[in-house]
Amino acid sequence: MRSNSQLQAGFTLLPKNNFFVNLKNAWTDASINIPRGMLNSFFIAACSAILTTYFSALTAYGIHVYTFRLKKFAFYFIMAVMMIPPQVSAVGFIQLVYKFHLTNSYIPLILPSIAAPVVFFYMKQYLESVLPMEMVEAARMDGSGEFRTFNRIVLPIMKPAIAVQMIFSFVSSWNNYFIPALLLDKAEKKTVPIMIAQLRSADYSKFDMGKVYMFILLAILPVMVVYIILSKSIIKGVTAGSVKG
Amino acid sequence: MDKRLQPKRKGVNYAKWGYIFILPFFVTYIIFTLTPQIMTIYNSFFENYRSGLKQIGPNFVGLKNYVSLFSPDKTGSIGMLKYFGNTIVLWLMGAVPQIIVALLLAVFFTSYRLNIKGQQFFKTVIYMPNLIMAAAFSMLFFTLFSPVGPINQVLLAHGIVDKSVNFLGLKVSVRILISLMNFLMWFGNTTILLMAGIQGIDQNMFEAAEIDGANSLQVFFRVTLPLLAPILVYTIITAMIGGLQMFDVPQVLTNGKGTPDRASMTMVMYLNNYLGTSKNYGMAGAVSVVLFIVSAGLSLFVYNMLSKQYRQ
Numbered sequence: 260m261r262s263n264s265q266l267q268a269g270f271t272l273l274p275k276n277n278f279f280v281n282l283k284n285a286w287t288d289a290s291i292n293i294p295r296g297m298l299n300s301f302f303i304a305a306c307s308a309i310l311t312t313y314f315s316a317l318t319a320y321g322i323h324v325y326t327f328r329l330k331k332f333a334f335y336f337i338m339a340v341m342m343i344p345p346q347v348s349a350v351g352f353i354q355l356v357y358k359f360h361l362t363n364s365y366i367p368l369i370l371p372s373i374a375a376p377v378v379f380f381y382m383k384q385y386l387e388s389v390l391p392m393e394m395v396e397a398a399r400m401d402g403s404g405e406f407r408t409f410n411r412i413v414l415p416i417m418k419p420a421i422a423v424q425m426i427f428s429f430v431s432s433w434n435n436y437f438i439p440a441l442l443l444d445k446a447e448k449k450t451v452p453i454m455i456a457q458l459r460s461a462d463y464s465k466f467d468m469g470k471v472y473m474f475i476l477l478a479i480l481p482v483m484v485v486y487i488i489l490s491k492s493i494i495k496g497v498t499a500g501s502v503k504g
Numbered sequence: 505m506d507k508r509l510q511p512k513r514k515g516v517n518y519a520k521w522g523y524i525f526i527l528p529f530f531v532t533y534i535i536f537t538l539t540p541q542i543m544t545i546y547n548s549f550f551e552n553y554r555s556g557l558k559q560i561g562p563n564f565v566g567l568k569n570y571v572s573l574f575s576p577d578k579t580g581s582i583g584m585l586k587y588f589g590n591t592i593v594l595w596l597m598g599a600v601p602q603i604i605v606a607l608l609l610a611v612f613f614t615s616y617r618l619n620i621k622g623q624q625f626f627k628t629v630i631y632m633p634n635l636i637m638a639a640a641f642s643m644l645f646f647t648l649f650s651p652v653g654p655i656n657q658v659l660l661a662h663g664i665v666d667k668s669v670n671f672l673g674l675k676v677s678v679r680i681l682i683s684l685m686n687f688l689m690w691f692g693n694t695t696i697l698l699m700a701g702i703q704g705i706d707q708n709m710f711e712a713a714e715i716d717g718a719n720s721l722q723v724f725f726r727v728t729l730p731l732l733a734p735i736l737v738y739t740i741i742t743a744m745i746g747g748l749q750m751f752d753v754p755q756v757l758t759n760g761k762g763t764p765d766r767a768s769m770t771m772v773m774y775l776n777n778y779l780g781t782s783k784n785y786g787m788a789g790a791v792s793v794v795l796f797i798v799s800a801g802l803s804l805f806v807y808n809m810l811s812k813q814y815r816q
Contacts (some may be wrong), residue, residue: 318529437752496695
């Protein structure tokens, strides 16, 4: 292994044996349990991605297909709150979490993703462009229940939109720092961004820098791998929820 | 919006299903966002914090929190205005070059005259930094630019500086680093949005301008820019709303302190400080309400644009 000064003296282009030494050191670090953090982050991000896409599609379908008195109000309400940043309700949110003794629980980090206005808006636009009403009517004629129609016929049609939004939601949850940092203080519950921020607050000069770079790499690598595989559909989703040209 | 399914058979009320399908969204929104939002506003009128082990309040104090938010502190500066100013300065330093670069790249890559290949690859590359964890990106910059970090080593080795530069101790360099990170993370996103906007413009417009003998510069200023204006405004306003939320990058880079001399302390970092160990919900509430008012004002623009598009 190279010493700190050697490491800081210059870069080599190819990972050598040091790479695996650093990987092992980072992976087995006693104070920052990065494998645990990655597992925690993965669990929260995966659950959020599933909930957010399913329920946004459900809400979009509800508003798109049915006629009911509060339909217009519901739609314009969601549009109105779409851009309000989540930080502005953080005070009340934290009080609520304390009140229900849910600190160090993942429930307050996962459940709110059911209501995601931007994802809803994307799903609504998508439904308008792909779902012919005749299809819903035909399903009804065949005696399919409303939920069954949604789950068996509409969801498969929405697959591309769901895939795109799943990735976006996974990434934003994986990278999320503000709220989790305020709610998770038990070491075994912490997520990756909290651990990275912990590196910063520790006295870094005592740190093996190879290990620090490895932590950073581990924090961003999973998302990058997914991105490289699915970049085409991700890029398509970037213009989501924006004005049409 | 024209074709709506009306109940056809007697006795089947489909309206009920509309409510059932949107119920989970609204229940979740009311519990996790609307109620906390109201609690936040309510809190801003109370004195409620922890001093050591003692809990002070909650006592109703009216507008006292807002008054202290906007009164000068010991050093004579008004914290709230200072942090608001910091947030705007940091945002502008990243956003101005970002919009210029994005506009140039978007025009270049969508130019039908140049007909550039490899758009997909280009988009893939420039969008990548947007997905990097902001906390990790900031930690990376911290280690790279630390007094013993590789950047200083390179500068020293080439004799560009005599002794290592403390990039993280200078107001200018800290602000530049933060803006640079924001720029790198967001210019790809902006470029892709603007490219979509340009591609949405009727191609005949460009051809007509060319036949009339307009040069590229004239086409850009007389055709592209005016037709792109709505999307450009949308992009700038949404970027501004995002900029107000700036937190992860300066928080990790300066370890939550906004060093040096609180020059890189943003509004949300300020809010975060009140939410930390002091649990000063009163002051945190007041900061949130100010942040809410500003972002709600900006959101109104976006709302109007999107609803207009919907009514068409």
